[in-house]
């Protein structure tokens with residue numbers, strides 16, 4: 001592994017300051033490069049690497065990888081490894097399938113509450129996603145103030161999302177347990193109520209689905225404001241695909257190798273932190289022509305496997321991918337009519353626990369108003385304003 005190219009500088013220091021620049025420099029050094037973090041790490045971003053790492057759950061484990069660093073993700077299916085992981089996913093998957101989620105659509109649409117006038121896209125999106133997650137997961141039965149308190153640390157820069165918050169987590173778990181005791185019909189809580197560890201699975205789904213979806217939604221609004229020809233309901237899937245390509249919220253994924261192996265021709269010793277980066281994969285000019293351009297039409301022929309991984313791939317693929325797509329479609333739909341403009345902002349990606357716009361993103365939205373009814377008396381219509 002020591003033969004691999006490496007970006008310049010003190011890696012751990014650079015990782016804590018600006019990991020995206022470090023990754024970019026690494027990618028320029030070669031398709032697989034090494035990093036000296038708190039343990040030796042190796043990063044690849046070509047399809048053969050992604051397939052080898054994500055396809056072998058036995059060698060590349062979640063335990064003691066990056067997700068375990070935050071209490072928000074150190075539980076439930078995220079923290080499980082094979083064989084326990086397989087059983088958990090088999091139990092959860094049917095409830096998160098596209099078709100199983102369709103009955104949620106109207107309930108989600110009812111809580112989107114589009115703005116009217118100037119708004120900041122990140123904070124509006126955060127509120128809308130909190131309301132949609134409350135509707136889908138808990139049938140609206142979770143206290144919105146508690147939900148906001150629980151999720152807000154994820155909106156803050158590192159190291160905030162990494163700090164333990166035992167009291168807050170206990171309050172959230174108690175609230176989820178109360179919902180699970182009498183779960184509202186049709187909610188995901190009702191669907192998973194009988195499963196082992198249901199409360200932990202719901203808490204992890206809530207955290208994993210929050211800032212990821214909110215940041216994606218904010219970026220989508222920004223780009224829709226700048227490219228009005230894409231503001232059409234039937235084009236939203238391609239727009240969403242392209243936003244997720246340009247800004248994959250899960251910008252880095254990690255596993256820990258539990259045995260020595262050869263990955264895409266590269267020997268990887270046991271104990272190595274094995275990283276894949278949807279961001280590097282999606283911005284690789286060898287895989288995506290003009291990778292920095294917003295061009296939803298590139299998805300006309302579908303999504304290429306292993307070089308498009310906003311939701312990862314393989315058996316650990318995002319549990320909430322269909323829920324995320326549903327929330328995004330439902331939340332973006334109102335903005336396809338009316339007047340949407342970007343006023344000011346910085347959409348450049350910045351790395352936190354998820355990728356987020358440097359922001360703020362100030363936009364303005366005026367919904368299309370219903371036409372005033374034609375006055376019955378033509379003279380009344382001609383009367384001067386008082």
Ligand code: HEM
Pocket residue numbers: 067077078079089204205206208209210212213216248249250253254309310311312315316317318319320321323324
């Ligand atoms: C745009 C929004 C989202 C993005 C970009 C996203 C991205 C991802 C990625 C890249 C992974 C794999 C991480 C890894 O390699 O370890 C993942 C896993 C996961 N996501 Fe999402 N996610 C999103 C929304 C959601 C939502 C709404 C939920 C709620 C159900 C969710 C729940 C999960 C869970 C439970 C896992 C762990 C799966 C496993 O380890 O088997 N995500 N997500």
